[in-house]
Amino acid sequence: MNISSLMAKVFAGIALILLTYGFIIPSVSFNGTLERIKDNKVENIPSYVYPIWNFYQKGKYIGINTQKEARGNLKKMIEISEEIGVPSLPIWNFSLEAPNYPKEAFPYGLPVYIHFDGLSGEVHEMNTINHYVGMASMERGGVYESFLAPYALIFLAMLFMLFIIYDNKWVNRFMVIPVLLPFIFLGIYSYWLYWFGHNLHAGAITIKPFTPVILGDGKVAQFTTHAYPVVGFWVLLAISIFSLIAWWLKSKSLKKQPSKKATPLQHYIFIITLLVGIGVSAHVLKTDIEVDTLGKISTLINSSKVKPLTITETSNSTKEQKEAILKERENQRIEQETKIKSLENRAGSVGKFKVSTMYKSNCAPCHGASGEGNIGPKLVELNKDELTKKTLNLKASEDEMHIAVFEYLSDTDMKELVEEIATFKDQ
Structure with missing residues (x-):
């Protein structure tokens, strides 16, 4: 060799x-x-x-x-x-x-x-x-x-x-x-x-x-x-x-x-x-x-199969209908950017407000670090019964924005989250 x-x-x-x-x-x-x-x-x-x-x-x-x-x-x-x-x-x-x-x-x-x-x-x-x-x-x-x-x-x-x-x-x-x-x-x-x-x-x-x-x-x-x-x-x-x-x-x-x-x-x-x-x-x-x-x-x-975010071409589609859809999407985009800007102005609270890891990971990005509402609605004003009812309705309807959360958390986890959020108004 x-x-x-x-x-x-x-x-x-x-x-x-x-x-x-x-x-x-x-x-x-x-x-x-x-x-x-x-x-x-x-x-x-x-x-x-x-x-x-x-x-x-x-x-x-x-x-x-x-x-x-x-x-x-x-x-x-x-x-x-x-x-x-x-x-x-x-x-x-x-x-x-x-x-x-x-x-x-x-x-x-x-x-x-x-x-x-x-x-x-x-x-x-x-x-x-x-x-x-x-x-x-x-x-x-x-x-x-x-x-x-x-x-x-x-x-x-x-x-x-x-x-x-x-x-x-x-x-x-x-x-x-x-x-x-x-x-x-x-x-x-x-x-x-x-x-x-x-x-x-x-x-x-x-x-x-x-x-x-x-x-x-x-x-x-x-x-x-x-x-x-x-x-x-x-x-x-x-x-x-x-x-x-x-x-x-x-x-x-x-x-x-x-x-x-x-x-x-x-x-x-x-x-x-x-x-x-x-x-x-x-x-x-x-x-x-x-x-x-x-x-x-x-x-x-x-x-994970989803419908592509494109306008479907059909024989009945008119130029006016397409323009209306595009205009509606543009208005939604502007509204969403405004919400994001509001979210940015509140940045910093997630590290200071005392919440569980479970809430911080699953709810804070949309509902705010203290439930004050950002992209999603306010949670801080809801009591335990209201939160339970809202959660059950979202789960039953398979709400798209909450599917990932419901799949990841057990019923016990959801109950703990509801109990935790119900105490936010007292903090």
Whole structure:
């Protein structure tokens, strides 16, 4: 074995270690955990998930509302129903500065982190804002990509092992996949940003179809957005560079020295690698079947289908009718912008008024931090009976602006919210 071939294996090995540590171990181990939590089947979560999640949570973003004793402790996070994200390295950060989330209360804005296999950060909070501007929930993006991520990562690890074990020009060509990994991610991420901005439903405000900023700072309605790569992307870039170097060195070596016939030991190592890969993939598949991942994906997709915000062309449509519709929408837009301006003038109160995390996440963006009313009507003047009746009516009618809230909160949660809001007038 010459020096070029040896160094190629070393660089490929480094890339494999980065891939395994940053993405494969957390992704495979945590697979199906969120589904079990949502299905109230916590007892089915394997014991090894807890220490792995706790370990990978170190140094990551912690929501300002997360209780101190629960931070970095999956078991306690589940017990108090805190929002839980996937533990793999985050690749991209999308954050938002909204009028109702001032710097003193939300120093990092409203951050959401994009992973290969899911999301982390203030996802529920961001979904509240998305619903407000007519965008789908963030979980809708990349549903199949997230589902396939563990399998793809295992396959990629096996390609690295194939490259390390054999000195073969045909095997060498597969290194193009890890070399392109960060660019594949950016392509998929860009597509879903476009999808979100061009599949809008009727929200509290009406905005034209758009593409959210991929890199840098942008604006959605009156909200400032920021999108930047984080640690996971730089790890992907390192994997890409190491893979490219390994590819180049192996190609250089094979030009000088023709491929040799593989030894029984090389075949033996590859068979073990293949069996391990198949075994881990089978474990992931078994988990997906148990938690009905594909069924949940199908439900999510069907529930998020919306009617495009376009004027339908029909034979009966007249120019005057279209102009009337456009004029009405413009008047609504002006009225909504006025409401948003009012919301901005009240900014700051969310961090000072004493409310629960549940109210702050689900109600404050529209009804104000103290129930004083912003985009939505006043709540502060309503008593418990009035609030209960109003809530039941909204739930029964499947009110569009409240669907996400009702799906996320249990009947007990709703009762606690009603009791809390009823006390606002006394504060």
